[in-house]
Structures are given as C-alpha cells and as structure tokens.
Amino acid sequence: MPVDPQLLEILVCPACKADLEVVRLDTATAEALVAKYRDKFRDEEPVVEEGLRCASCRKTYPVVSDIPVMLVEEALPAAE
C-alpha cells in the first residue's frame, strides 16, 4: 500500500522541516530494515518497500508496514 497522499502532504522532515518524497528502497536496504523492525512486530513480518526522502537533507525515513517512521535517529543517512 502506498503512503496516503494526504498524510504525505502534512509530513515534513523532522530534522529540517522540508518536504518529503516517496522513494522505493533497494532490496538490501529493505531487507536490513525488515530485520531491524522484526522485533517490534511480534505477530507479523514487517513490510518495508518504501521510504520518505527529504528534499533538503536527503535523509530517508523508512515506511514500515505503511507507517512512516519519522524519527531522525531511525532515518537512513543521505546516500553520498
């Protein structure tokens, strides 16, 4: 399920308050995030396919089972 466009409209980067865009995560990144979040989803396998990338600082916030994780400390660092 894609991120709700209305939700996306009100979300901003918690680090710099810039707009976010939906990006598809590469397989290795997605698998690493599934492993990371599995402990928090005891009854079901987390689904990680997309992230929200900041237009300004380029951090990417993972979307885990349709829930955007808007925490700076959980963000993927900007790719180079």
Ligand SMILES: [Zn+2]
């Ligand atoms: Zn940012």
